[in-house]
Amino acid sequence: MSTENQELRKAGLKVTLPRVKILQILDNAVENGLHLSAEDVYKALLEAGDDVGLATVYRVLTQFEAAGLVERHNFEGGYSVFEMARDEHHDHMVCAVTGEVIEFYDADIERLQKEVAKKHGFELVNHSLVLYVKPLKTP
Ligand SMILES: [Zn+2]
Secondary structure: OOHHHHHHHHOOOOOOHHHHHHHHHHHHHHHOOOOEOHHHHHHHHHHOOOOOOHHHHHHHHHHHHHOOOEEEEEOOOOOEEEEEOOOOOOEEEEEOOOOOEEEEOOHHHHHHHHHHHHHOOOOOOOOOOEEEEOOOOOO
């Protein structure tokens, strides 16, 4: 049984061909540090010669999100990107010029967020941090 089949079953989803194909694309994207839009997934399927419609891609991605298999990020600019859910936390920056999504983890920022919440009488349970950036001008 393939990794994708196991992942689907573990998430409580029936194994179907479109689900396996889409999961394969997302699994491979993680290795390249990529965050894919539904259109990116659709294009990758087309390139691989797989006949899966865009509506199916949207539906499967929504099912994956509901099952906790993938995370959806709604970055500014009006479209969502998807990535495989992972145990390790990370934040994102998005380049306003190229649209590139960069992952980062900064222990100081993580600590400061907890401290800020505590100062306001709360315990931090979750956060989502997106920095919108542009390339530094090189002199
Ligand atoms: Zn990410």
